[in-house]
Amino acid sequence: MKKFFKIKNKCGMDLSESEELFHGLGQYAQKKLGFNKPPTLHLVSDGDNASKPLGKTAYYDPQGMAVTIYTDNRHTKDILRSLAHELVHHTQNENGMLNDTGYHGEGYAQKNKDLRQSEKEAYLKGNMCFRDWEDSLKQSKPTIYNEWRNIMSTKNWKNNELMENLTEKFGFKMDLGLLKEAKQFANDDSLDGDKDGKPKWADPDDPVNKEEKPGEDDNKDSEKEEEETSKKENFKPKKGQEPEHLKKAREAKNESRIMKIIKNEIRKQLKERK
DSSP states (O other), X not given: OOOOSEEEEOSOOOOTTTHHHHHHHHHHHHHHHOOSSOOEEEEEOOHHHHTSTTOOOEEEETTTTXXXXXXXXXXXXXXXXXXXXXXXXXXHHHTTTTOOOSOOSTTHHHHOHHHHHHHHHHHHHHHHHHHHHHHHHHHHSHHHHOGGGGSOOHHHHHHHHHHHHHHHHHSOOOOGGGGGHHHHHHHOTTTOTTOSSSOGGGOTTSHHHHSOOTTHHHHHHHHHHHXXXXXXXXXXXXXXXXXXXXXXXXXXXXXXXXXXXHHHHHHHHHHHHO
């Protein structure tokens, strides 16, 4: 690894996996921004500053040509973005743009026109320099840094958004995690002995169901008679009770009507996406 910055790690930050990123960004920024000598980089920790919602994130020292970055509770990417911003100020300093004798106190970005312009340039060029460097790095080393590999496909994204819209409209939500049960059937002999995708309780051909049980033959006739009697009793409804077959027909009709509404809504949303 070619080192670009002189890094003074005063905060004890673990740089074992990120130091290469600091130097890589510095080299890229030098080509992009055009500064000559790299500044010294100080990584510091300040508990009092970190406890403030709008505490400092970084600053540039024009006299010492040094960048100081506060690292407490910050993502490495956020720290690197601060570095890119301060490197623009370092470039401005080398070009004589920071030799302003005007107001440098609190609110200087609003009260000093020249320094306000310097801040505008730092935010624009710093952020775009960081973005260009990040994208180029991901394209050159996609298996290491490219977070896109974790982003869902456009199709999955649209499906998820569609499900969210349906949930909001109809008040139900499908738990896709339940679909994992299919994998459980495929790997568990106690649930699917013949591996045909059907659970044993719904598969008469499953080896478990073909095993002879003690007294099974003796009980077959009585069980059959009980089953037929039960069917007859269930078929004849009690007075004032809705017949079972009419109840099922009514429920199927209601379900069909709901599915029709949902399908129309899906078609409507898909049409709006085109």
